[in-house]
Amino acid sequence: MNVVEMKGITKRFPGIVANDNIHLTVKEGEIHALLGENGAGKSTLMNILFGLYQPDEGEIRIKGEKVHVTGPSMAGKLGIGMVHQHFMLVDPFTVTENIILGSEPTIQGRIDREKAEREVQEISDRYGLRVDPRARIRDISVGMQQRVEILKTLYRGADILIFDEPTAVLSPQEIDELIEIMGNLVREGKTIIFITHKLKEIMRVCDSVTIIRRGKTIDTLQVKETDENRLASMMVGREVSFDVEKEQREPGETVLSIRDLRVADSRGADAVKGLDLEVRAGEIVGIAGVDGNGQTELLEAITGLRKTKSGRVRLNGKDITNLKPRSVTRSGVGHIPEDRHRRGLVLDFSIGENMVLQTYNLPPFAKGFRLQYSEIQEHAEKLVKEYDVRTPDIHTPARALSGGNQQKAVIAREVERDPDLLIAAQPTRGLDVGAIEFIHRRLIEQRDKGKAVLLMSLELDEVLKLSDRIAVIYEGKIAGWVDPSTAAEEEVGLLMAGGKSGAEVKS
Amino acid sequence: MGKQSWGILLLCALLVITAGCGTAGNQGGGNGEEGFSAGLVTDTGGLNDESFNQTAWEGMTRAKKELGADIKPLESKRDDDYIPNLTKFAREKRDIIWGIGFKFNKAIPDVAKQFPDQKFGIVDDSLGGNIPENVVAVTFKEEEGSFLMGVIAGSMTQSDKVGFIGGITSPLIKKFESGFRAGVKAVNPDAKVTVAYAESFTDVAKGRSLAANMYNGGTDIIFHAAGGVGKGLFDEVKTRKKGKYWAIGVDMDQSGLAPDHTLSSMVKRVDVAVFDIMKDIKENDQFPGGKEVQLGLKEGGVGLAENTDKHVPEKVMKKVEDYKQQIIDGKIEVPSTEKELKDFKG
Amino acid sequence: MQVQQRQMRQSPLLTSIVSVILGMLVGAVMMLVAGYNPIQAYIALFTSAFLMPYDIGETIRTITPLILTGLSVGLAFRTGLFNIGVEGQFIIGQLMSVIVALKLDLPPVVHVIVAVIAGAVGGALWAFLPGFLKATRGVHEVITTIMLNFIALYLANTLVRNWLSAGSDSTEKIPESASLRWDVLSSLFGNARIHLGLFLALAAAFVMYYLLWRTTWGFELRSVGFNPQASEYAGMSVKKNLVMSMMISGCFAGLGGATELLGTAEYLSIHGSHTGIGFDGIAVALLGANSPVGILLAASLFGILTYGGSVMQFEASVPYEVIRIVFAAIIFFVAANIVRWAGTKFRKKAVTKDA
CATH class of the missing domain: 3.40.50.2300 (Response regulator)
Known part of the structure; x- marks a missing residue:
């Protein structure tokens, strides 16, 4: 039986058609993947199903009946629940309080806490969620928070669950647990729609998959009858190669050396706690880890954006600890920042201006205090061509470019300065397969030119694929070193979760 | 950004409207x-x-x-x-x-x-x-008219505390103040005159708060020479006990602003x-x-509001007439500056 | 409809023109409701601003300080700051220049130059304080500048009464040597109070353009204004630029005050409340989309409305308040457009990114 049928769904926004005559049919009791690149229209479609948007055209049937989903509460009545990528939980509240929020069971106006806790425990046991109803949200792990979100939808009687990129925030172990839970849910008769762009996960858990590209349905397939490469090419619209060609190379001199570094986060708590790290010329060192283990603070400390508490950072033997960002940059560090909108680009500046964001006051871009626009433009034209930044012209504001092209612009600028150390933080986050390919090639090119590359990514695949050595970061320290050519993913995952590794690579 | 823009927008509209709006034409x-x-x-x-x-x-x-x-x-x-x-x-x-x-x-x-x-x-x-x-x-000769107001206030105060609210400190307003204080001194040397300047001729709220402060401090009669600021005085006195707290207006008969609380007005014709x-x-x-x-008084350019006798008892009215005549006859030289006031002997 | 909206978003000029028309329509409706003839009033307004050379001169005189306060607000906006303190900086500009004009005995030309510079520097220093507080303590500039407006006002009042005059409500007239008026210019315009401040204002507009778009400092100022975090990443000092921006903004405002005093009023009097010229600068900058040319145009429009508005009162007996309503309505429409622009832009981006 078809639980969800979306027929001919079209949704337009000013300037774009987000969904163009999309069809989606989900059968009862299956895990149905919704696969597509960023911006393909997956979230729009699910927001329509969840009642957050109204479609311009098309009809929706839930369990065979034609419905108009007018809002999330209507969706709830229809048995649709959504587990958002960003959790909507109240930190100081307990698990139970969060779950009953908005539909509290009461006795004469008072909240019946015990009854609620009992119910939460019951659901938790039934689906193997292993959640403590009395724990406070701020005290539990990200994985458990996600399970609370799932519990919340179940508590409200959902039998169609939408998971919006649920694995993005999880460690490999937590992903395993989530997959197990998804299995339990389906066994108990629930239906799951799984939004993702990760092919591996689809192959592992899903029964069928609908591929969306540029707002259009491409196809719906049985997972058993397809493979990763075929899905990838359907998603992107052309053949993609997954393998990164990388020759073995002998690393050279140490470029970056970090000794016993301590850095506090914005709230003053130690985020990096006595960390040692070395990156040599001609190698890519990958930092793997679950988000929030001090990666951001570490990179900010190296680049001068955050003051260190103690410890030393050396570049080519020269002490650059606590230098101003400009001095760090000029002593030979390139930095592709984690968040290109927040740090990497001035979105209202033109591409040309963004290309000289650090060098605008140096010759040839400036003579004294006067900007030399002809030089700036020439420079930008060159980079745009070389790095295949697709922009109408160099006067276009960076805001108008797609994410991939924005990132290419950042990389062009950073690589062009020819730094000895290139720091790349989440360089492919949110990008489509084509752009990822391009950026990966550029990073390896830098390594092959004998530069030191420090790669931080939350995508374990990416780290494994590109790095010559992997440092796993856990709670502000390097928990262990892994050789990507020999290490298994599980082993890295264990280190990321704070376990000990048997196969430490000598650094 | 969105929220902030709205805030900015509201602020701008407010500023522009308030900056431009005085009294209606x-x-x-x-x-x-x-x-x-x-x-x-x-x-x-x-x-x-x-x-x-x-x-x-x-x-x-x-x-x-x-x-x-x-x-x-x-x-x-x-x-x-x-x-x-x-x-x-x-x-x-x-x-x-x-x-x-x-x-x-x-x-x-x-x-x-x-x-x-x-x-x-x-x-x-x-x-x-x-x-x-x-x-x-x-x-x-505002000091002459103000002198008569001082006579009324000095005679009628129960608490021996009277007040004066001025607009912007200037020689002109000093004439009012000096004349008023001289009048009070002439009939009631023990009475204390509290003086405050609003430094504005338009700030009604300021006038009201100055008046409230004075009344709270025991003052029972206040004379103002502060243009629009004076409206605040009348707003305040209206809320107080009838027959105990009084205001005295200026320039024109202002009794309409608080009929039961206005003793008189120093009318400037x-x-x-x-x-x-x-x-x-x-x-x-x-x-x-x-x-x-x-x-001056002689030329009929300054004087009392016509309905002054409504709240001012006849005894005091007679005193006022008496002083008025003395001023017209030149027997009393009313001080018009702080310095002259010092030398003034009731 | 959608296409139309996008075009409006892209062109500040169109936004401004539409807002002006809408604002004047609102004014017309108000006049109709109140029983006046709006067509007659508007004709009176625009023709009388240019009726005689004297009117043209006075109109230009009205425009001059608006250009400078508009530039002041606009420059601060460009760097992400909301300088509401233009009014206070303007007053300090007046105060400093009148002090130099009255208390220093200098030869002609030198005297006026020193007085103008004193005003500009005074404004810059007055704006330094909120900039510094924001940079070091994170105090929002809107709060501090509003407070400083009042401090400036009462400081000026106190000094006028107790030091610059003998207890009077205004200072003496400044000596000829410190005046910005120029007989040749005045006589061209029927002895109107048009003065050399106009050329300073035009020069300031050019300085703003050159500084922001042609120099490395301007590059930093704009960058910090758009995105302080990216600017920090790129090695710029956000704090330094913030203070700089406030000071340049204050400098323009102070210049406005100085020229207004040395050219138009030629004396400083005690004010019960703010002059409003600084606040009008906010309107000018908004309407002019914070660009120097836009500010020149917007200041001209508001100047014509202000001067023509008082003539309108004279010719068509329409109360001056109507003009202020037109002002406010224009700003309202400009700002509403900006809000929609920001709103749809961010919403749209979120959709395309996450869809």
Whole structure:
């Protein structure tokens, strides 16, 4: 039986058609993947199903009946629940309080806490969620928070669950647990729609998959009858190669050396706690880890954006600890920042201006205090061509470019300065397969030119694929070193979760 | 960003509206029958200031009625408007152009110089004695009228505490203060006079809070010479016990603002002065150009509001009449400055 | 409809023109409701601002300070700051220049130059304080500048009464040597109070353009204004630029005050409340989309409305308040457009990114 049928769904926004005559049919009791690149229209479609948007055209049937989903509460009545990528939980509240929020069971106006806790425990046991109803949200792990979100939808009687990129925030172990839970849910008769762009996960858990590209349905397939490469090419619209060609190379001199570094986060708590790290010329060192283990603070400390508490950072033997960002940059560090909108680009500046964001006051871009626009433009034209930044012209504001092209612009600028150390933080986050390919090639090119590359990514695949050595970061320290050519993913995952590794690579 | 923009937008709209809004305009105009025309430029107080601009305009309307004058007002929104506003009337060749208030003391000589064939009048300033030939300066002996207010207040206070609220500290307002304090001193040497200046002629809220402070401190009668600020005094006194707390108005009969709480008002007959001068021009072709016309009790330029006897007992009224006569006869020289006040012996 | 909206978003000029028309329509409706003839009033307004050379001169005189306060607000906006303190900086500009004009005895030309510079520096220093507080203590500049407006006002009042005059409500007229008026210019315009401040204002507009778009400092100022975090990443000092921006903004405002005093009023009087010229600068900058040319145009429009508005009162007996309503309505429409622009832009981006 078809639980969800979306027929001919079209949704337009000013300037774009987000969904163009999309069809989606989900059968009862299956895990149905919704696969597509960023911006393909997956979230729009699910927001329509969840009642957050109204479609311009098309009809929706839930369990065979034609419905108009007018809002999330209507969706709830229809048995649709959504587990958002960003959790909507109240930190100081307990698990139970969060779950009953908005539909509290009461006795004469008072909240019946015990009854609620009992119910939460019951659901938790039934689906193997292993959640403590009395724990406070701020005290539990990200994985458990996600399970609370799932519990919340179940508590409200959902039998169609939408998971919006649920694995993005999880460690490999937590992903395993989530997959197990998804299995339990389906066994108990629930239906799951799984939004993702990760092919591996689809192959592992899903029964069928609908591929969306540029707002259009491409196809719906049985997972058993397809493979990763075929899905990838359907998603992107052309053949993609997954393998990164990388020759073995002998690393050279140490470029970056970090000794016993301590850095506090914005709230003053130690985020990096006595960390040692070395990156040599001609190698890519990958930092793997679950988000929030001090990666951001570490990179900010190296680049001068955050003051260190103690410890030393050396570049080519020269002490650059606590230098101003400009001095760090000029002593030979390139930095592709984690968040290109927040740090990497001035979105209202033109591409040309963004290309000289650090060098605008140096010759040839400036003579004294006067900007030399002809030089700036020439420079930008060159980079745009070389790095295949697709922009109408160099006067276009960076805001108008797609994410991939924005990132290419950042990389062009950073690589062009020819730094000895290139720091790349989440360089492919949110990008489509084509752009990822391009950026990966550029990073390896830098390594092959004998530069030191420090790669931080939350995508374990990416780290494994590109790095010559992997440092796993856990709670502000390097928990262990892994050789990507020999290490298994599980082993890295264990280190990321704070376990000990048997196969430490000598650094 | 979105939220902030709205905030900014609201703030801007607010600022612009409040920056621009003074008192609402009042329209005049009409046709001269026998070709006499007059223009009146208000200072930033505007036409309905319950004060000299308004009384001046009353004189103008009387001129319209009795002399058939074509009259027109122009309200100044900023000090910078005085010159263009005067110039506009001058270009229309009006028979006389009035600048109401001492704030015109720089604009009037400037414009008068540019239009030597044009007659101008300024109220409340003597231009430091250098009055051009085509300008008449009308001033009042405010200290004399204020003295009588002091007599009333000094006689009627129960607490021996009376107050004075001034507008912007200036020699003109000092005349009110000195006269008032002298009057109090003359009849009740023990009474204490609390003096406060609002440093504004328009800030009603300030006037109210000053008044409230004084009343709370035991003062029971307050006299003001503060233009629009005085409205705050009446707003405040209205909320207080009848028969115990009193206010005294200025410039025109202000008892309408708080009928049960107003003892009297120091009336400044700007209307009479303005009208008389216009009448002289129209009917006798006489213009006291280059002169200062000073109007005191004797000339009827200042005085008590007509309904003063409503709340003031006859005994006190008699005392007031007595002092008035002494001043007219020159037996009492009313001090008009702080220094003269010091030397004043009741 | 959508296409139309996008075009409006892209062109600040169109936004401004539409807002002006809408604002004047609102004014017209108000006049109709109140029983006046709006067509007659508007004709009076625009013709009388240019009726005689004197009117043109006075209109230009009205425009001059608006250009400078508009530039002041606009420059601060460009760097992400909301300088509401233009009013206070303007007053300090007036105060400093009148002090130099009255208390220093200098030869002609030198005297006026020193007085103008004193005003500009005074404004810059007055703006330094909120900039510094924001940079070091994170105090929002809107709060501090509003407070400083009042401090400036009462400081000026106190000094006028107790030091610059003998207990009077205004200072003496400044000596000829410190005046910005120029007989040749004034006589061209029927002795209107048009003065050399106009050329300073035009020069300031050019300085703003050159500084922001042609120099490395301007590059930093704009960058910090758009995105302080990216600017920090790129090695710029956000704090330094913030203080700089406030000071340049204050410098323009102070210049406005100085020229207004030395050219128009030629004396400083005690003010019960703010002059409003600084606040009008906010309106000018908004309407002018914070660009120097836009500010010149917007200041001209507001100047014509202000001066023509008082003539309108004279000719068509329409109260001056109507003009202020037109002002406010224009700003309202400009700002509403900006809000929609920001709103749809961010919403749209979120959709395309996450869809």
